[in-house]
Amino acid sequence: MAAERIPLVAYLVLEPEPHLVAQKCETCGARFFDRRNGCGSCGGRSFEPAPVATAGHLRAYSIVHRAAPGVAVPFVSAIVEAADGTTVRANLVEVPADPAAIRLGMPLRLVTYPVGADSEGTECIAFGFAPAAR
Amino acid sequence: MSEETSMSDSVWILGTSMTRFGRHEGLDVVDLASEAALGALDDGGVTVYDLDALACGTLFAANAGVGQQLLGQIGQTGISVYNVANACATGATALRVAVMAIRSGEASMAMALGVEKMGKMGLLGSTPKGAGRAKVFEPSGRFGSVRSVDGILGTKTMPGVFGQAGMRYAHDHPGVGFEQFAKIAHKNHLHSVLNPLAQYRKPFSLAEIKASPMVAYPNTLLMCCPTGDGAAAAVLVSGERLSTLSTDQRRRAVKLSASVLTSDPYVEGGQVQPDVNTLTRNAADAAYEQAGVDPGDLDLVELHDCFASAELIHYDNLRLCEPGGAGDFIDSGAPCRDGAVPVNVSGGLISKGHPIGATGVANVYEIATHLRGEAGDRQIPDARVGLAHVIGLGSSCAVHILERSAA
Numbered sequence: 001m002a003a004e005r006i007p008l009v010a011y012l013v014l015e016p017e018p019h020l021v022a023q024k025c026e027t028c029g030a031r032f033f034d035r036r037n038g039c040g041s042c043g044g045r046s047f048e049p050a051p052v053a054t055a056g057h058l059r060a061y062s063i064v065h066r067a068a069p070g071v072a073v074p075f076v077s078a079i080v081e082a083a084d085g086t087t088v089r090a091n092l093v094e095v096p097a098d099p100a101a102i103r104l105g106m107p108l109r110l111v112t113y114p115v116g117a118d119s120e121g122t123e124c125i126a127f128g129f130a131p132a133a134r
Numbered sequence: 135m136s137e138e139t140s141m142s143d144s145v146w147i148l149g150t151s152m153t154r155f156g157r158h159e160g161l162d163v164v165d166l167a168s169e170a171a172l173g174a175l176d177d178g179g180v181t182v183y184d185l186d187a188l189a190c191g192t193l194f195a196a197n198a199g200v201g202q203q204l205l206g207q208i209g210q211t212g213i214s215v216y217n218v219a220n221a222c223a224t225g226a227t228a229l230r231v232a233v234m235a236i237r238s239g240e241a242s243m244a245m246a247l248g249v250e251k252m253g254k255m256g257l258l259g260s261t262p263k264g265a266g267r268a269k270v271f272e273p274s275g276r277f278g279s280v281r282s283v284d285g286i287l288g289t290k291t292m293p294g295v296f297g298q299a300g301m302r303y304a305h306d307h308p309g310v311g312f313e314q315f316a317k318i319a320h321k322n323h324l325h326s327v328l329n330p331l332a333q334y335r336k337p338f339s340l341a342e343i344k345a346s347p348m349v350a351y352p353n354t355l356l357m358c359c360p361t362g363d364g365a366a367a368a369v370l371v372s373g374e375r376l377s378t379l380s381t382d383q384r385r386r387a388v389k390l391s392a393s394v395l396t397s398d399p400y401v402e403g404g405q406v407q408p409d410v411n412t413l414t415r416n417a418a419d420a421a422y423e424q425a426g427v428d429p430g431d432l433d434l435v436e437l438h439d440c441f442a443s444a445e446l447i448h449y450d451n452l453r454l455c456e457p458g459g460a461g462d463f464i465d466s467g468a469p470c471r472d473g474a475v476p477v478n479v480s481g482g483l484i485s486k487g488h489p490i491g492a493t494g495v496a497n498v499y500e501i502a503t504h505l506r507g508e509a510g511d512r513q514i515p516d517a518r519v520g521l522a523h524v525i526g527l528g529s530s531c532a533v534h535i536l537e538r539s540a541a
């Protein structure tokens with residue numbers, strides 16, 4: 001039987017514990033989430049996988065009320081600084097889409113949740129950030 | 135410095151014009167381009183036969199050869215045509231190309247033209263692929279994604295990106311928030327009431343701006359630029375050729391004392407949220423140095439307020455305020471038309487409108503018109519030095535500094 005879960009993006013690793021993996025430049029240490037042809041920071045050409053911290057804090061956000069057809073609104077788009085300094089973008093989840101409920105600088109943790117299945121029943125797993133338990 | 139010396143090795147705006155921004159039912163991109171081009175030629179007292187080169191900026195019709203189509207309507211002289219596209223910096227990039235043509239000595243007179251026909255086009259993108267039920271998930275693309283990530287991994291739409299840029303500034307600078315962004319939109323909508331070429335000419339109260347529908351917090355609908363149609367053009371001339379023209383042409387010529395275009399250098403996080411700050415600071419610093427001008431010398435500024443949150447961060451990026459002081463700057467009224475550094479007296483993109491390809495030339499039209507003392511009801515008294523700034527996501531930033539003729 002085919003895999004029952006698949007990550008939304010290749011830089012999300014589900015096992016053993018969900019976390020993000022960056023491509024880290026072996027020369028300068030710059031971290032990227034996409035397939036690389038070279039390093040935009042230093043021109044280096046070799047990379048190694050580097051796990052990204054699952055704890056972080058909220059650097060910026062926008063509560064999006066208008067989006068392309070088919071995208072559910074409102075949602076909270078968040079720019080998160082992970083504890084190791086890597087910047088990540090994802091939805092803020094488990095928080096109302098209301099500026100009164102969101103505090104810049106609030107501590108966050110990476111969470112995963114399903115966002116639909118394909119015709120074979122494979123579930124797509126996305127990630128987001130939720131308030132960290134205090 | 136004698137006029138002779140000051141005019142050699144320099145670039146001047148001889149003529150400039152723009153169409154009204156807004157909806158132009160029944161006019162196509164070539165009609166709009168022709169109106170602006172002929173207006174700029176007439177304004178400069180020259181004809182299409184005097185031009186050595188044409189740089190034509192348009193984004194959504196970028197593969198249509200609009201520069202050649204324009205010459206087909208107003209004079210097919212066989213000169214070099216450079217059609218350029220560079221996101222929201224498209225018009226300013228056309229200006230840069232014309233400046234480079236003159237500075238290189240290959241042209242002594244060149245036109246920069248920006249035009250866009252957008253109608254009611256939105257900027258939110260189309261329905262994401264795979265938003266419905268997929269057949270079989272298959273990782274694809276540079277991120278190995280199995281479906282669209284828009285609205286799941288945050289947003290990459292412009293209102294959201296610039297909202298986040300403003301909120302990041304708010305994160306680092308207490309005292310900046312929704313109120314300050316609303317004040318900026320209030321100012322720009324007030325300014326456009328005096329501009330007959332603006333898309334909107336209606337004042338809105340602070341309360342109306344805050345209560346208008348939310349697009350992407352902190353930007354409400356009245357804090358976002360509209361889409362529209364329009365064109366703007368400028369005829370540039372070398373100092374040497376200008377010295378052969380009439381006294382009146384020389385008197386009305388405006389000096390382009392700096393022309394800079396930057397792209398975004400690497401910063402951590404730039405891959406998930408475009409950094410619109412570093413390249414703007416780099417462009418501004420290079421332009422101030424090129425012109426030998428300090429931010430304190432500026433009498434007016436037209437900057438890229440695609441969203442109210444963008445204008446606020448550019449106060450700081452363009453060094454118009456103390457470092458970190460953008461919130462105090464708007465709270466003090468400094469960027470209002472009767473303030474210390476009037477910003478976007480045209481109404482800015484928020485209220486004058488933003489036909490993308492036209493914007494970078496229209497900003498320069500606005501500054502030049504004030505420096506000539508020809509801005510009518512909205513004239514900033516005795517304006518001598520002005521700065522025009524645009525930014526295109528992706529990213530490109532252009533800064534031009536203009537100075538009134540000494541003659």
Ligand SMILES: [Zn+2]
Nearest residue numbers: 025028039042
């Ligand atoms: Zn590197």
